[in-house]
Amino acid sequence: MSSNDIIVSLDIGTSKVRAIIGELNNGSINIVGVGSADSQGIRKGAIVDIDQTVQSIRSAVDHAERMVGIEITNVYVGISGNHIGLQSSHGVVAVSNEDREIGYEDIDRVLQAAKVIALPPEREIIGIVPKQFLVDGLEGIHDPHGMIGVRLEVEATIITGAKTAVHNLLRCVEKADLEVSGLVLSSLASCQIALSRDEKAMGTALVDVGAGATTIAIFKNGNLTATSTLPIGGEYITNDISIGLRTQTEMAEMIKMKYGCALIEESEADQKFKVPRLGSNSEKEFSQVDLANIVEPRVCEIFELIQAEVHRLGGKELAGGYVLTGGTVMMPAMLTAAQQVLQTSVRIAVPDYIGVRDPSYTNGVGMIQYALKSAAKGKSSNSAPASAPAAKKAKPAASKQKQGVMEKFKNWFSEFI
Structure with missing residues (x-):
């Protein structure tokens, strides 16, 4: 390029x-x-x-x-x-070059061979992620290009989705x-920024907490091994604020972004704000502590659901812990709340670009x-x-x-x- x-x-x-x-x-x-x-x-x-x-x-x-x-x-x-699925596959081809040097065409052919799998009519292949290549039975090869061999194999994960x-x-x-x-x-895009090579090798849960959904991906031995999407996110916190303060959803979102704090113990009682109430022309004053009393239970519940889903996916003991990303984790004290609930190493991943x-x-x-x-x-x-x-x-x-x-x-x- x-x-x-x-x-x-x-x-x-x-x-x-x-x-x-x-x-x-x-x-x-x-x-x-x-x-x-x-x-x-x-x-x-x-x-x-x-x-x-x-x-x-x-x-x-x-x-x-x-x-x-x-x-x-x-x-x-x-x-x-939640329609995304992972499926293991295996592909085998003979090296086509006369000098038996493996080229990109051979790699493409073996990946295409791995994509020949039986799928229900309502699903189709989105992509393929090689776990390892094998050249004449030699395992553990990440890039076979330029190697000499007769038989090229690949063990891969097929990513499928609902048509x-x-x-x-x-x-x-x-x-x-x-x-x-x-x-x-x-x-797979997020892990390029959020996870180091060691974290992907040791075992790490990458958790993207968005507004309407939370995507969980488990990485082990350098590969994506499981993924899941939970229908929970920052919108649930906003909805709780809207109900608790009896105000419009748009106002609740603004209050969450400006005054939200994930833990009561880290909120400030002297930080006040006024909220227009539904069904009334008057405004009522609240403190950040009042807001945190609404936010903290929902935040803890979200992390409890995340932990349960990670355990279900086989990530009960992950040396790399949890790496959080997504807009919802920007709220103050969110990292501390996650560490208290998950009881393991947790950090927030942020792109290092201006x-x-x-x-x-x-x-x-x-x-x-x-x-x-x-x-x-x-x-x-x-x-x-x-x-x-x-x-x-x-x-x-x-x-x-x-x-x-x-x-x-x-x-x-x-x-x-």
Whole structure:
């Protein structure tokens, strides 16, 4: 890729749609633009209104375009939800080169062979994640390119999703006049930013606490071993505040963002605020302690549900503990509350880039890292060729020949080597 290439990620969440523009400069990433818009048409991480979702996508993309002064034509899109499933698979091919040197074509063929599995008609393959390659029986190979061998095998995890959810997501992006460069599983994108190599090897639970849903991913021995989505998140806290203070949901969200504290013991009694009450023209004064008495029980319940789900997924004893990300974990005292409930090591992951130092941007920045990693290996990664820039300056939209998104999607596959 040339030094001025652009990669754009699109993170469609329950509360916000975020478009992040990354500029690749000699192999490194600079975040040059961020656009966000209130998310409409999304409930608990699922699309319930296509037209509203399209409008939110357009607003976020337009915001990012105005910031940088370019036209965005292609995006990497994150996907998550409780419809995502993982399935182990095995592929075997003979090395095609006469000199028996394994090339990228051989790697592509063995990954395609691993994708030949029986699936119910309502599901389809989103991507494939290699666990290890085997060359003539030799195990533990992460990148067989350039090695000499006759027989190439792969042990991989196949990522599948519900056709309805996948096609609705693609349809929304297509109706927003964008092409999808690749679908990226949000957990795999986040781990590019949130987890170190050692954490993925020792065993770690990556927990993305969003507004409407919480996505849990278990990593062991360097691989994604399990994933799950719980229909809980920051919206539940907002709803509790709305009921407890008898105020509108929008006002409750504003109060949560400005005065929210996850623990009563860390809240301040002298911090006061007034709340307009439903069914009355008067306002009532509350303190941060009053608010924390509403917030703390729900926060503790969320972490208890997360812990129970991690144990169900086989992550009862994880040396790496828990790594939290997502917009909801920004609330003060959230980390302390998590440590008290989970009783293990917990930290919050934040992207280390100017302009996006916020846990809510982890997915979007992770997708850009994912695309860069794929391009560096000179291969596709669940996408169109990575050498094709996502956007260029002064490029008229009318000159772009659009390829059918559904046709492209049939040929995508994901590789994590």
